[in-house]
Amino acid sequence: MSVVAAKGFRAAGVAAGIKASGNPDLALVVNDGPRFDAAGVFTRNKVKAAPVLWTEQVVAATRRLRAVVLNSGGANACTGHEGFQTAHSTAEKAAALLDAGAIEVAVCSTGLIGAQLPRGRVLAGVERAHAALSAAPGAGPAAAAAIMTTDTVVKQAAHSDGAGWSVGGMAKGAGMIAPSMATMLAVVTTDAAIDGEVLDEALRAAVRVSFDRLDVDGSTSTNDTVLVLASGASGVEADPLAFTAALTAVCRDLAQQMQADAEGVTKRITVRVSGAASEDDAVTVARTVARDSLVKTALFGSDPNWGRVAAAVGYSDADVNPEMLDISINGALLCHRGVASGDRSAADLSGKEVLVHVELGLGDGHAEILTTDLSHAYVEENSAYSS
Amino acid sequence: MSVVAAKGFRAAGVAAGIKASGNPDLALVVNDGPRFDAAGVFTRNKVKAAPVLWTEQVVAATRRLRAVVLNSGGANACTGHEGFQTAHSTAEKAAALLDAGAIEVAVCSTGLIGAQLPRGRVLAGVERAHAALSAAPGAGPAAAAAIMTTDTVVKQAAHSDGAGWSVGGMAKGAGMIAPSMATMLAVVTTDAAIDGEVLDEALRAAVRVSFDRLDVDGSTSTNDTVLVLASGASGVEADPLAFTAALTAVCRDLAQQMQADAEGVTKRITVRVSGAASEDDAVTVARTVARDSLVKTALFGSDPNWGRVAAAVGYSDADVNPEMLDISINGALLCHRGVASGDRSAADLSGKEVLVHVELGLGDGHAEILTTDLSHAYVEENSAYSS
Numbered sequence: 001m002s003v004v005a006a007k008g009f010r011a012a013g014v015a016a017g018i019k020a021s022g023n024p025d026l027a028l029v030v031n032d033g034p035r036f037d038a039a040g041v042f043t044r045n046k047v048k049a050a051p052v053l054w055t056e057q058v059v060a061a062t063r064r065l066r067a068v069v070l071n072s073g074g075a076n077a078c079t080g081h082e083g084f085q086t087a088h089s090t091a092e093k094a095a096a097l098l099d100a101g102a103i104e105v106a107v108c109s110t111g112l113i114g115a116q117l118p119r120g121r122v123l124a125g126v127e128r129a130h131a132a133l134s135a136a137p138g139a140g141p142a143a144a145a146a147i148m149t150t151d152t153v154v155k156q157a158a159h160s161d162g163a164g165w166s167v168g169g170m171a172k173g174a175g176m177i178a179p180s181m182a183t184m185l186a187v188v189t190t191d192a193a194i195d196g197e198v199l200d201e202a203l204r205a206a207v208r209v210s211f212d213r214l215d216v217d218g219s220t221s222t223n224d225t226v227l228v229l230a231s232g233a234s235g236v237e238a239d240p241l242a243f244t245a246a247l248t249a250v251c252r253d254l255a256q257q258m259q260a261d262a263e264g265v266t267k268r269i270t271v272r273v274s275g276a277a278s279e280d281d282a283v284t285v286a287r288t289v290a291r292d293s294l295v296k297t298a299l300f301g302s303d304p305n306w307g308r309v310a311a312a313v314g315y316s317d318a319d320v321n322p323e324m325l326d327i328s329i330n331g332a333l334l335c336h337r338g339v340a341s342g343d344r345s346a347a348d349l350s351g352k353e354v355l356v357h358v359e360l361g362l363g364d365g366h367a368e369i370l371t372t373d374l375s376h377a378y379v380e381e382n383s384a385y386s387s
Numbered sequence: 388m389s390v391v392a393a394k395g396f397r398a399a400g401v402a403a404g405i406k407a408s409g410n411p412d413l414a415l416v417v418n419d420g421p422r423f424d425a426a427g428v429f430t431r432n433k434v435k436a437a438p439v440l441w442t443e444q445v446v447a448a449t450r451r452l453r454a455v456v457l458n459s460g461g462a463n464a465c466t467g468h469e470g471f472q473t474a475h476s477t478a479e480k481a482a483a484l485l486d487a488g489a490i491e492v493a494v495c496s497t498g499l500i501g502a503q504l505p506r507g508r509v510l511a512g513v514e515r516a517h518a519a520l521s522a523a524p525g526a527g528p529a530a531a532a533a534i535m536t537t538d539t540v541v542k543q544a545a546h547s548d549g550a551g552w553s554v555g556g557m558a559k560g561a562g563m564i565a566p567s568m569a570t571m572l573a574v575v576t577t578d579a580a581i582d583g584e585v586l587d588e589a590l591r592a593a594v595r596v597s598f599d600r601l602d603v604d605g606s607t608s609t610n611d612t613v614l615v616l617a618s619g620a621s622g623v624e625a626d627p628l629a630f631t632a633a634l635t636a637v638c639r640d641l642a643q644q645m646q647a648d649a650e651g652v653t654k655r656i657t658v659r660v661s662g663a664a665s666e667d668d669a670v671t672v673a674r675t676v677a678r679d680s681l682v683k684t685a686l687f688g689s690d691p692n693w694g695r696v697a698a699a700v701g702y703s704d705a706d707v708n709p710e711m712l713d714i715s716i717n718g719a720l721l722c723h724r725g726v727a728s729g730d731r732s733a734a735d736l737s738g739k740e741v742l743v744h745v746e747l748g749l750g751d752g753h754a755e756i757l758t759t760d761l762s763h764a765y766v767e768e769n770s771a772y773s774s
Contacts, residue, residue: 047701113694301770307500314434383688
């Protein structure tokens, strides 16, 4: 159920003193091989944190990783040359301890944008994390805990279906997610034997329908990073399709855990769009509805205000024919062919799960976006916490 | 200072019983000529309210208007044929009373999306408003009060600079504004003699830098309408440039009043972008920052969290070079060339006005977007009020 679920991996999480609170803030995940294939996807934000610039280079150059160092307590974004030097030194430190090259070590950071990390503490933390490395079950949660910021629970997942290999992972992220800002990090490990190129394709396919379909607040991070490391330690060559399915399941599981622990969440909202002219259009409409502050506040207030959904559908960039538009909330059809239908009190919003279903009546495109409501707690957390 | 500031106009506002509260909910603005030139701009939402469909047709067909009927208490959106019939009947009723054609009467509605208007009450209200029509100074505020929904104050403006003609107007809008949703209505009147075509160009130019630069919550309305009516009653032919400047001043004044009265506002935020590759890019960056929930909650908390601004700039669709990015908040330079600069405590956010200035260092494009913070009151108002 963690980043050490698959064979060939060790992990550790320590308190390096980066966070003022003294909570765990540095994690190390090591691949002991025999293989070191890796792939990554990174934020599309044009303002990229130093560790993203470093890790993107490293993964693109070699498609191999021996280890990943992750820290919370600081995003190391907008930190210039000094910040890049900190990321580089972190990789060098881990590499020296592992008898590897710095180019085989990824670095991820999360926390406040615009402050330098305390480099000495980070490097000392890497040393202590290396000393604490373990493949025991407790090592996964320790690593997952060390990457939390406003997260309230650790996020881990694993998948094993008897094919001889397994997939496990951890993630963090609670706000600024679209897929996210200074927040969303995930490391997934597998003991399947799988080529870097296949791994890269599998990761892109998995992320496209998991993390990329989670949208808490429309804000895309400077630091988002998802990495997958394959040790080959099972000795079993994975079928690419089966592996992609397993990786997707783990990524979806982690994305759902992020949704459930999102900042200020009181409702877990799924926006499902069907009948779109294309899958892209379905994603566009679902994302527009999921981001609309008025939809999100209405659902926080348990108000099935489908008119706000209709308006959001209408201002999305997708093909929409208002006369074909159906809207259901938690199974109650409230708008049929663009006109009010039924009784809005038929939509029961007393529970924590909300399904907003938009049928566009135009084609076969469909998609779901996971989001959350906009609550007092979201405002409180984000006005009081410098993240 | 109102919609009857210019010669040739009468107005009235009455309680027609559309709102359950019994508050004023129907306004009538009449142009007594001698000229009836008119222009309008309308929501770009694909889900358009019945009165928008009606009024857009009317203005496009004739570029003339004798009167505008406006109601609050219901948006008449997603109401199908019956809703369109209500808008049409409303125009017919006013036309009959004014001895005009229905095609010379615009209709605007604002309020809850998805409910039919009580047609009988609306028509009876038009009759009573007609009986109450007046050019006296009190008529303007009465009309402006009748179009309020979550607005807490009436919004009026006027401009007169000795050229022999004047411009006056009213607006409503407090939330769902980008330029807005089921909320933003404005009627501007002038006694200048001016052709419909020139009026149309002047209105588009004015709206582009006023209402279109106000973005409370990124939600574009089903009902947004801005109309300008020219009576020619001053007998003075207006210079197009001078008229555009006056119209722009009135529209900006009204837009600033909407910002100041926005739902839950505790901070009036101006996002100024300079040094963009183009004006379009400047608008894109300013709008992305203005819409970012994390920027808006930070400013609600008086936290000069420029890292969130940097992240929003980075995920905008504009040309951005992180190494050229400067960010100042209320005059304090906090990020220089993409790196933290100075002390964030230098930014004094204790007041109600916040200026976020983003310098992109790429070109001459510049623009400002007006927005507001994201407060507990915004969440409260929009979770408790079915609008």
